[in-house]
Amino acid sequence: MARSAFRSALTAFALTVAAAVPALAGDVLIPLAANQQTSGNLTYSTKVWVSNPTASSLAFTTRFYPAGTDGTKAAPASSAVVVAPGTTVVLTGVAPAGSSGMLSLTGAPQLSAGARLESFLGGQSVGLSDVPSITSAIAFPPGGAAQLPGLLRLNGAAWSDIFVYNLEAKAAQCTLRVYQANGAQIGSAATATMQPLQRRDFIDTISILGLTDLTDVRVQVSCDRKFFLAGLVRRATGELAFVTPAGTLASNLLGSGGGGEDPPPAGDAVTYTVSGVFLNAVQGNSYKSFDLPAKNGQAYKTAVVEFDMLIRGFPEGLFTGVHSFRRKGTRTLFYGLQIVNRNSKTTLDLGIDDILARGDGPWQAFHTYHLKITYDVPGRVVRLEVFEGGVRKQNLAGQAQHLDLRNDGHALSVDFGQSGIADGAYYPPIGWQYSNLKVVLTP
Secondary structure, three states: OOHHHHHHHHHOOOEOOOOOOOEOOEEEEEEEEEEEEOOOOEEEEEEEEEEOOOOOOEEEEEEEEEOOOOHHHOOOOOOOEEEOOOOEEEEOOOOOOOEEEEEEEEEOOOOEEEEEEEEEEOOEEEEEEEOOOEOOOOOEOOOOEEEEEEEEEEOOOEEEEEEEEEOOOOOEEEEEEEEOOOOOEOOOOEEEEEOOOOEEEEOOHHHHOOOOOEEEEEEEEEEOOOEEEEEEEEEOOOOEEEEOOOOOOOOOOOOOOOOOOOOOOOOOOEEEEEEEEEEEOEOOEOEEEEEOOOOEOOEOOEEEEEEEEEEOOOOOOOEEEEEEEEEOOOOOEEEEEEEEOOOOEEEEEOOOOOOEEEEEOOOOOOEEEEEEEEEEOOOOEEEEEEEEOOEEEEEEEEEOOOOOOEEOOOOEEEEEEOOOOEOOOEEOOOOOEEEEEEEEEEO
């Protein structure tokens, strides 16, 4: 990790960047549009961003579907909202006061939409979670089965809600099954009758089953209509996480699993892999660096770095130095990744003073994560995705600052951990384990 990057991170102001969002190909559905107060002073509010990257004005409409109702009887769509060229429209108050439901957006296919849910306690923001849009590409077909793992209930501390979505304008029958991590089913299968275009909520689902404390619960849902499944994990502190169904291992997106490795990239692309454990960080040996076999002078459009990381505990310092991608022998830091030890927040140092992307992280001791970082020169984006058990836990992005992604006589390198304490605040990841590195450079 570059010490200049560490110093800049101490004083930098956060650069907030919206997560990747799908194109509005006809319509998308924001699955959790909320504007409500729960117990005490805890409130939830959804904000939506609609962006127009083109040189022409484009328009869209919205329609709100209250949870638990027949969506065919919802209020009519809004009047057209015009998005000027190159601008973003920000929608707040997307649900009537005191309500929660779904929000559809229909408009020009060039538009993109993203949403976040924020919780407030006594007016103070205490939680933030991305709310991915439901698109035709990820909706489940009739007869399909959706899996939602990682749910929990800790009596008085944490709860999980389940949302089932009927995406057709006809009534549906859905079957719900709940399993413990060991595969034992909790109770019997339940059949739920769904109204047309309805979101049906099962609040504090595990409590409905008569249990007060249970972790690593999996819900399986199948419907006879096109459907979707999602959940909300809430904590008494107001922190929250919107969760979506787990992916399968049917493809080789991350180059692992029973299907074999990804096919080698074509042309002058470079793939560099290190199988198994490559760093067990201990005192005196807490840093590892790999020079990538990039062709001298070849410009690359993207770099994708993936690896697994086991966290065994957090150091006493303010930050843990996790990983970086740089050009050796120069001051070019493409990105650096750090974790704030006291609150597990994530920081992406983008290589220039005061330019950072920061967000709430999923990081916990004795958990193993798969990290995927994409450095996209044409898109000018650096994106960090964090997965646990096949479920994406974080999607953080910032603007790429260095667009000359090449070996200019100085090697491109990926670094892990750090050899000692930097600037009195950045500590090495003692006890952490890094494994299964894969880097792909594409020209």
